[in-house]
Amino acid sequence: MKTEVNALILAGGRSRRMGTDKASLMLEGQTLLQRTAGVVAPHASQVYLSVAKGGQRETSLPVIEDLETNPGPLGGLQAAFAQQPEKPWLLVACDLPLLDDMTLDTLLRENDERKPATAFRNRLDGRAEPLCAIYKPSAANALNDYLSRNKRCARGFLESLEPTLLDLPSPLALDNANRPEHLNELTSLARDGMREKTVTISYYGKLSSEVPATPEAVTTTAATLAGLYEEQRLTLGLSLDLDVVKPVINDAFTDWTTPLPDQAEVAFLPPFAGG
Amino acid sequence: MPPTMFSLTTSPIIPSDLLSTIPESCGGVVTFEGRVRNHHQGREVLKLEYSAHPVLAESEGEQVMVDALARFPEVTLARAVHRHGTHNLGDIAVLVIVASSHRAEAFEACRWIIDEIKHRVPIWKNEFYRDGTSEWTGCEGCRHAH
Numbered sequence: 001m002k003t004e005v006n007a008l009i010l011a012g013g014r015s016r017r018m019g020t021d022k023a024s025l026m027l028e029g030q031t032l033l034q035r036t037a038g039v040v041a042p043h044a045s046q047v048y049l050s051v052a053k054g055g056q057r058e059t060s061l062p063v064i065e066d067l068e069t070n071p072g073p074l075g076g077l078q079a080a081f082a083q084q085p086e087k088p089w090l091l092v093a094c095d096l097p098l099l100d101d102m103t104l105d106t107l108l109r110e111n112d113e114r115k116p117a118t119a120f121r122n123r124l125d126g127r128a129e130p131l132c133a134i135y136k137p138s139a140a141n142a143l144n145d146y147l148s149r150n151k152r153c154a155r156g157f158l159e160s161l162e163p164t165l166l167d168l169p170s171p172l173a174l175d176n177a178n179r180p181e182h183l184n185e186l187t188s189l190a191r192d193g194m195r196e197k198t199v200t201i202s203y204y205g206k207l208s209s210e211v212p213a214t215p216e217a218v219t220t221t222a223a224t225l226a227g228l229y230e231e232q233r234l235t236l237g238l239s240l241d242l243d244v245v246k247p248v249i250n251d252a253f254t255d256w257t258t259p260l261p262d263q264a265e266v267a268f269l270p271p272f273a274g275g
Numbered sequence: 276m277p278p279t280m281f282s283l284t285t286s287p288i289i290p291s292d293l294l295s296t297i298p299e300s301c302g303g304v305v306t307f308e309g310r311v312r313n314h315h316q317g318r319e320v321l322k323l324e325y326s327a328h329p330v331l332a333e334s335e336g337e338q339v340m341v342d343a344l345a346r347f348p349e350v351t352l353a354r355a356v357h358r359h360g361t362h363n364l365g366d367i368a369v370l371v372i373v374a375s376s377h378r379a380e381a382f383e384a385c386r387w388i389i390d391e392i393k394h395r396v397p398i399w400k401n402e403f404y405r406d407g408t409s410e411w412t413g414c415e416g417c418r419h420a421h
Binding site: 204205206208209246248251252253267269270271272273274275 | 309325326327328330331332335357368369389392393394395396397398399400401411412413
């Protein structure tokens, strides 16, 4: 049986990396926020938009204001429980461009009533994904306690609840688009499908000390260089974000949106430090 | 094909080798030596290890020199050498030589070239400290300049 939930869409924070408000980022003629609300609506009794304390946002959705200034995503959930403590909440980030019906169906159908939360495993590192998850009323006290200890990490909180964890039915559904390069990666994958490629990757400078010594062939389904780097960053635990790294294909500088060819020789260059 | 203006080497850099090629029309020659110093942010440095992207360091370095001549047309000659591999204290890691009729543009072009090399040429520096640790350093503060 499907659980009846309210949905809370998170769009409160400003996106530093997009250089713009990521909720208003356009995808196929809609903002990411409009798209997310459209996907979520059939699965929830009511969809709310989480907004900053005193924040303004043009929306037709009912809003729930944070109780504190800049409390992070968990602050949105706290405000939702404060308003409706008896309902389970489906907490959803607005920056999941490939979120789909099948994913939400699975989450609501597989929800275990006895657990305080139900969530998916991240497709790359297997850890719990906090921003497309169901939080039951039994999680509300733990949340207040967590926030009162000045903790803010949504993933840390979810893991502390020992949630039911599910495998993603559509692997890309929870890949988030923090940056334009990642949105491009995801739209490329959605358009062209996930195709397997074999590439070799060389790392230089600081990155070279964080990976196995010899470059080895890597099998990937990434569509662009941004997707490949993100995949490697998460699986190898690389310390540098894409914004300070330069990508190289076949010994030529290129940019992150470049489609990844099969058999490519890729290099990732950290900030230069010659002289 | 014009002579190579930028080169990479693993051998010690000897400035006099390059200075012997200055044309007699040049009244001003500016030389910059980047040397390995014994400290970094308060830590005692014992040696450095430079590494470079083998293809792009040469091509991008050459492009810096081409850009320099376009930007400073009065410059008669510009050369740069960057060394990679292990360096001891006092070793020259990079040498830039600019020659022109008069000193002003030589000073200006030399400064411009070394700054561009640091920003654009894919070379990295691993510093080894007295306390036995090592760290990749150099560009944390200028990430937005790239």
